[in-house]
Amino acid sequence: MFIYSTYLKTLFWILMGLLYALMIVAAPVWARDLGFEMTWWKWLLSAGWYGLLSLGVAAGATLIGEKEPRAGTLMLSAALILMIVLSAGLGTIL
């Protein structure tokens, strides 16, 4: 089982690291093609938005995992609504 596997758990985080690396490499190409003039603080805000989205989704999933499906679903919904609002703001700034 993944949760307790000696190897799979490690491989999972290696894979996650590779995904994040690929995302970081591709992000400037996206920004250029979309016509965004990125600065360090715009990158920081974008990374913060993505990080917050990941944490919100992970928090909801954690609550579902610990047998609190109602709390988990509400947490996920709240996180997604918040992130949509924030993405609108972020879009304006970028």
Add this chain to the structure above:
Amino acid sequence: MTETSIGENPGTRTSLATTTCSAGMAVVFILALGLLALSLCNVAWADSGVSRSLLKTGGLLAAVLGIVGAAAAGYAAGRSYDSHTGWERYTHGAGQFFNRKPFRRDRPTYGVEQETERLRFEESLFGRLSSLRNLVFPPGGGEPRWLPAMGVARLPEPLQGYFKKHEDKYAHTLKSFELLGRQRADWEDYKVQFAVADAWSNANAAAFEDRNGNEFREGVFPPEPQGPPEAWDFRGIYRDKPLPFKSPRHASEFLKKITHTFGATLVGIARLNPDWCYQGFLRGLGPGDYQVPAHWQYAIVFATPHEWDQMYANPNYGTSYDAYSRQRIIGGKLESFLHELGYPARAHVPPTSYDLVMPPIAIDAGLGEEGRHGLLITPELGPNARLGCVTTNVPMEVDRPVNLGIMDFCMKCKICAEKCPGGAISHLGPDEIVRGYRRWCIKDDLCFHIWASVAQSHARGCRICLAVCPYSRKNNWVHALSRYLNPRDPTGMVSSSLLWIQKTFFKYPKARDFLPPPQGKNATYHDPPDWLLTEKWFDVPKTW
């Protein structure tokens, strides 16, 4: 039901149904991923070339998969038995991690060469040795019934027959006696070097035998005191003087380590406040007026949690006695260990073997604070902690009490008071003065009425207040973050936000629903774990 769908360990095999379901989900996931990649490719396709477009597609896909991965990791963190503080995955069988299924065979590897027969007791080395020991040292006392000098011919059956058939075994047994005598004599050379190891070994054996290897055949562990503490608490001390610690700090650090090895999840040390010791009764002596014994200077306090899943399924599926039995073993071993080192000690353990009241001593020892429900709330276990202690006079460095904002949180929360079917928990305060101390004080008679009302065979507790308390949370990253932030926030905004989430997002049964019909519905806070479901494992009609 197939063999593979029951009795699985969390760290090993999965059920057939789960495997099929997982395979199906994997196929759906791969198909969805392919479709996603195609659509992302379409979105990302740029005029500037294939490699650039592929990079953009990969990046976008990675961003989506990063979120999926975060969800998977979060779900795993919530589900993991590793979050069961004090009962981590190994108590749920994950230590049995090797997948034996590919290696299953119809016959064992030891082989069957001829007609088989049932084994005899004397074939066991320890069976022979214990029989011989009982002959040399009759359990009831008196003259030896046999001595090695008498030879095989004077041995009673079946030992005589066995040793006549296996002469080499008789020679080996005599050699064992000789070695045992030599080992006892040699111990003089080693008893300082291995003092702690010997004390630890003897303490672990104390649940069933004394330090001379005499097994207990009846009674409880630790045994109930008999006689005055000035005698009982010193029983079993064989040293002329205690093994001296280098310093009180060494003593505290060492004894905490040892108590953890005996199974304690939390350990703290307090100087014993006599106010917490009962007056009017002393175990071993009974009713009467007694001073607090002079050697009860310190308390080594230890706590262990209830198994988490059954605790959340209180009142009907839970019990207090899982943690109680662990506490008794820890207390008994620690008491024996201190005796081994030459110090007086008395274990105070659940359910009722106490000469003192535990929560305030645990608070003095810095383990936590008092909650609205009158229970100790610790940052690691919340109120899901059962307490015991050993009183002793080992000079130790004591722990200081803590202020983690728990009482402040309880002032606002009141969930336990709202969900107590007996109305035993105050909605006010803490405004009650008890023997000079300000505290929350539950209406214990009303509490017991619920003990005596829930659907259990004995009035062994209710524990709804443990289950619904927001501090009763496992150790995953979400709750670890709350635990970290809340005590460090002087504004109280974190606790207010957490409480809002708790009351808005989490679902609790109504207080009366915890009771059996007709008043309630035998409700539980969480669904019980599958291993407590009679109908899952036994062929019984489900009528509820």
